[in-house]
Amino acid sequence: MKIRIDLSDGLVTATLDNNDSSKDFVKQLPMKLTLEDYASTEKISDLPRPLSTQGAPAGFTPSAGDVAFYAPWGNLAIFHKGFEYSSGLIKLGRIDSGLEILARPGPLDVTITLLGD
Template structure:
């Protein structure tokens, strides 16, 4: 299996386009299977935007935890939610990073909730 394959995702927020690159993990592929997807991203701990997903993503073959950096897209397995980090955070068990924001991370750095549409770019 080729783990270097990457998937590009377009995230539309308030008419602005943010792009992201997802890895080739099983968690990432499970997320991609949900696209297109509209989510409300809520601010959490002035560090990340989080949203519940319509179903739990697989954690098969995933690390037991991660130390997220700015721009990381992750699954927090204990809650089953998506997290997009706009600040670095400490290591957390159950946090599975499966992508990275390429451009436009600053749009997330506001305290408000926001509607986001996630779509796969061909």
């Protein structure tokens, strides 16, 4: 499954993993979010509703380009820098192109839509 993240001045694409959390994320699309800076490593935003955590590992170590769901807070996280192992973090997929756009400081208004498989 591929998604596109549209910004006023750019486009980001990503490929989602085949897991329950990613499938649940797709069910919420299309969606408009404001991505905010967090810890100088990621952009985050609350989701309309929490995603399924069925079958998900206890956590993972994200690297730049990972798209994830942080279950304890119920938010989407897109990493533009690597980070340490985080319990409750579930990988949804990976950015294919446009990561540099998401690394810019400040909030970003985005629209996320499904492109297909």
